[in-house]
Amino acid sequence: MKFTVKAWSSSGGGSGGGIARVGVLQLGLGSNGCPTTTIETPSLLLSTRKGLPLFMPPDLLSALPSPDSHLLQLSPLHFLECPSPKTISSMGGVHKMVGLKENYSFVAAPRDSMLCLPVAESSNKIGASFESPCGRRLIKPAEYIEMITSLNPNIWATLADEVPAWVSAKRNRTSVDRTLRWLDECITLDPARGIFSFGAIVGGSNIEERKRCAQEVAKRNVSGYWIGGFGLGETAEERPALLNAVIDVLPEYKPRQICGLGLPEEVLQGVASGVDLFDSTYIYHLTIGGFGLIFPLNSKERDISNSQLSDAGGDLTKINLRATIYRHNTHHYLGFFRTIREAIKVGEFDNFCQRFVEGRREHLAVAAAC
Template identity: 70%
Template sequence: MKFAVKALSSGKARAGVVHLGSCPSSIETPCLLLSTRKGLPIFISPDLLSSLPSPDSNLLQFSPLHFSEGPSPKTISSIGGLHQMVGLHEYGFAAVARDSIQCLPECGSTNKTGASFETPCGRRLIKPVEYMEMITSMKPNLWATLADEVPAWANNKRNKTSVDRTVKWLDECIARSPAGGAVFGSIVGGSNIEERKRCAQEVAVRNVSGYWIGGFGLGESMEERPSLLNAVTDNLPKDWPRMICGLGLPGGCCRSGSF
């Protein structure tokens, strides 16, 4: 993956372009990512995808956890990955563990061995080794590491724990990283500006290709968002790609990510 910044505003906004190795067309940023269920856009058949009036990009977002019900990682790998399975070879795929519709995590969890997520089969504990088996089998163009997201009302102790876990899982995911696909380090911290800053600083020194900014859309107010987001972006390299989920409109649950 290659990313280049083409223009900067007087503030902090950037315009750029992303080139994915296996995706035939470049992707201009900023853009919205079309959310999918198991690799296919909701209520849109694959043959109609190219006829959307103004597609933002050729990059589709999916959650590997949706496949906890269905084909196993071994089966998907034998097919040749998600591109082969759904037949969308001209599109890029971004794998993010967050569910675009039901994503509110539990607060106060004492789990230390893996991330707890809502899946089609109910709440499930996902360990880094299991997550990386999914990523390796699906062969996405880019993927985000596991993150311990917390709602806005979490206390400072819980926010600190979420950052510690996310950084720990980042290291474990990188250690098991497949040969292909660009890895985006996850950044959390809840509504605590200092924890957001600490997490960004920790992730920025890791061997990643970009950054996934999580923890938004979980109860914070619109007034809180700018300072929380600035705490992250001010501590990241200025010319590296960033992906974020949870900022909401337009499109509600159908469009959950931006790049």
Template identity: 55%
Template structure:
């Protein structure tokens, strides 16, 4: 998902190690030879040469180099090791890349260490890469820590190459990332929501509404998502979002989706993904419009304030 206008096409395929191997990295088990992954067939060690073979088969628009991502709670020594391994694997991947880095996103890691994050970002920017994949987020860091780390990384990266961050998908996280200088976000958030039976419902069109007394008029509002599997929606004949123009909302009700989900019908995920993708892309269009008219900071501030009031009202 693109937050700011770039020279990239509307839709691109970005490959990363976790996607290519259909698993999650087990960084603590990684070693100097390669990254270790838990797969359905057991633990698998992937060397840079193995990874490049996978990449050549997939032929993505962009691909992230093999990296040693670590969670926020590891010590300084482990953070340093992750950076050294990631840089070494990046060099190995580039040496095997027939396109000589033309489609490569250099991965920036370093855990919760600002110094190691800066070191990694500075070193990766010296390589012949097309952009940057900022990894290691969503692994235990708190909000304040994440903002500081993102700012530290983006300050060390050139502004003329795209920056993608992984695992940040919540609306507030997206806005924080854009404020820190992030250009692209992965779309795994939508897939995870859809597979869980969740539908996005948060308001996304604040920029298009008239401003009254300096603030957005946001009379509508709700939480981020609803779980359509629950019995609450079994007889709910309303749309997921009344104002949504997607195919799902125009033709089906919450009750119908609840039924499809609970009888394990494949159509449920198809209809849900249509809505969630449409809703999420609308959110990004609103962000781009706010940037275009110079009101992103206002959009961000008002969006967060409205969301807090919505959550507080829901808890009461």
């Protein structure tokens, strides 16, 4: 894996402050020695269920813009019941199991991408507790590494004890201690794969615990960072300070991935702080709810008329798919990330954020008045 930062753009105002950046992430090596996947960041990881994209048959995946759509999110939790690690290994890992070519890359992270469920208070010092289709399961680091080894993803995040924003200070400190201990155990159990690991960072809504966890993880020999514990009750107002507490102590030459930020405004907060990869369930929940994205990606795009949206049950930012024939939320959101990258490259990210957020507020206000 190789990551290089290519451009920066200062970000402030309502976006949270910091330095937004465009990078290039290179993953895998083909038979010719060249990277099999090259992704520009900030980028969206496409959610999958056991390795296959949601709401999209594999034969249509190639219709999405390349290479933006070639980075896929994978949750090892989906394999708690079946198939077994032994079976997956015999197939040759997740790539061979789902039949995707080597120019697609997988990032495995320990959160259920469908339910967006973190580890709950029932975790203990032995392992992490997760909800599964067959009830709550306790996963020890050894079992987790066995799953990672069998899946053979391009990148994997270490186990994390995520907690919601409202837990006690003692529980929050404990979650950081456990996450750091599991990080060391995961890397020790499989040192060969440790070079492809993203160290998990937690800390809830406590700035000092966030900073402490980030400082400790930055000391470890990991390839990047998986920032967890967001989207679990923190407010939009306190989120920038929490993000900056983490990002400010991480080395700039390693990629940063975050889980739990999905709304466009949340993504912009993450980008403004210097996040590179977004593991988001936003388009999954939007699509399963029957809505399609239509918000303009730049100021040159023309809005759909109020009368059309009224008939379609929309609000100037999304439309009701049950009332229309509109499709391709994934395509639209990938376009949103491309627009963000272009704004950073020309040093206009802050202005882009302000225009975008103001436009969204205006659209929602007009829709509410209709």
